[in-house]
Amino acid sequence: MSEPLVFTFDVDGENFTSAGEASVAMKKNLRMLGISPEAIRRVAIAMYEGEINMVIHAGGGKATVTVSSDAVKIILEDKGPGIANVELAMKEGFSTAPENIRNLGFGAGMGLPNMKKNADEMTVESTLGVGTTITMTVNI
Amino acid sequence: MTVSELVKSLDLEILSMTDGTREIKGAYAGDLLSWVMGRASAGNVWATIMTNVNVVAVASLVDMSATVICENSEIGDDVIETAKQKGINLLRTRLPIYEFTAALSRLI
Numbered sequence: 001m002s003e004p005l006v007f008t009f010d011v012d013g014e015n016f017t018s019a020g021e022a023s024v025a026m027k028k029n030l031r032m033l034g035i036s037p038e039a040i041r042r043v044a045i046a047m048y049e050g051e052i053n054m055v056i057h058a059g060g061g062k063a064t065v066t067v068s069s070d071a072v073k074i075i076l077e078d079k080g081p082g083i084a085n086v087e088l089a090m091k092e093g094f095s096t097a098p099e100n101i102r103n104l105g106f107g108a109g110m111g112l113p114n115m116k117k118n119a120d121e122m123t124v125e126s127t128l129g130v131g132t133t134i135t136m137t138v139n140i
Numbered sequence: 141m142t143v144s145e146l147v148k149s150l151d152l153e154i155l156s157m158t159d160g161t162r163e164i165k166g167a168y169a170g171d172l173l174s175w176v177m178g179r180a181s182a183g184n185v186w187a188t189i190m191t192n193v194n195v196v197a198v199a200s201l202v203d204m205s206a207t208v209i210c211e212n213s214e215i216g217d218d219v220i221e222t223a224k225q226k227g228i229n230l231l232r233t234r235l236p237i238y239e240f241t242a243a244l245s246r247l248i
Contacts, residue, residue, distance in 0.1 A: 020197035024226065027201065037182065037203070044201040045177055052174075052194075105190045110174035117178065 004068040005033070011051050011076075013060025016104070022063050023048035033067060039140045043072050046118040046136050049111040050076040056101050057081065058132065071120075074136045082128040090116065090124075141248050143206045143229050146185070149247055150240070152208065155215065156223035156230040162205045167244055169237050173198050180204065185244060187237045191215035196222045196230070205229065210237045 007029060009022035027044040035043075047063065054061040058080020066073045083089045090112050097107030116122050119136035126132040144160030146152065165183030170176045171190045180186060182203040188195065191213050199207040206229035209215055215232070223230040233240050 017193045020194065020201070024197060024200055041182060041201070041203060048197065048201050049174065049177070104192050104194060105171055105173035106194070108172040108174045110172070110178050114174060114178040 002069075004066050007065045007067070009063040009065075011054045011060045011063055011078075013055055013058065016055055016101075019052050019055040020048050022051055026065055030067070030072070035067075035072070035140050039072070039138055042118040043074065043138045046115045046122075046138065047074050047076075049114045050074070050134055050136070052106060053111050054078045054080070056097050056106065061131075071140055072138045074119075074134075074138075076134045076136075077131065078133075079131040082130055082132055083124065083126040084128060086124050086126060143185075143231075146206065146244070146247065147231060150233065150235075150243055153232040155209070155220045155232055156228055158224065158227040158229060160229070162229060164205045164248055167241060167248070168204075169241050177202055187241050187244075189213045189237065191219060193219050193222055195219070196226055196228055199223075199228045199230070200226050206231055208233055208240060210235060210240050 023044050027040055030040045058078035061078030064075045088094055092113045093109040095107045095109035101107045120139045121137040123135045141164050143162045164185050167185040168180035169187040171188050173194055177198050180202050183205050186204045186207045187210055189210050209232040212234045
């Protein structure tokens with residue numbers, strides 16, 4: 001792979017049942033590129049959590065995944081309400097998800113921690129009222 | 141032990157079986173999807189009572205060997221169809237999670 005490959009996905013904020021489609025599609029792409037199963041798993045989980053977050057909190061967003069020879073970089077951008085306290089949001093168990101989302105088995109406050117755990121690098125840029133951009137890198 | 145052998149041993153109902161030869165590597169029980177996604181390992185059998193379509197995504201992303209819906213928890217045809225499309229082994233038992241995983245632990 002000399003030139004990095006770029007995949008972009010629109011994450012539909014209206015449809016909670018289809019949340020995760022970008023991650024599942026990306027998993028398939030990475031498998032075809034011959035990336036190791038463990039790296040694929042980490043990318044897929046990190047990206048899925050991000051997708052779910054965008055659907056729950058931000059009304060959807062955009063995912064851009066760049067695959068180069070040594071890493072997969074995932075950029076998740078939304079125009080949601082922003083995260084008031086990033087440090088608090090990164091704590092396991094902290095959640096602002098509404099009741100209906102919890103009934104579906106989400107809202108355990110594990111999203112951002114799971115993303116951090118699965119990525120080798122992660123940055124969160126968030127501005128209240130403007131949106132959030134999360135960049136994650138998984139080395140392959 | 142393979143997924144097909146598990147089905148036979150514990151008389152599980154098959155909802156979707158795309159790879160019965162898949163080897164079982166341990167198990168995980170839980171209903172909070174993000175929690176499960178953060179803790180379960182590839183090859184696990186996942187025991188849960190959750191049945192919404194996101195269960196299929198979690199099973200696929202974690203790469204579970206099989207997902208077992210416990211207590212005959214009701215599940216929609218659309219979810220079963222999605223499991224088939226995504227190549228997920230989806231099974232069901234009347235046993236509660238504790239009893240199912242206790243029985244499973246005697247086998248693996």
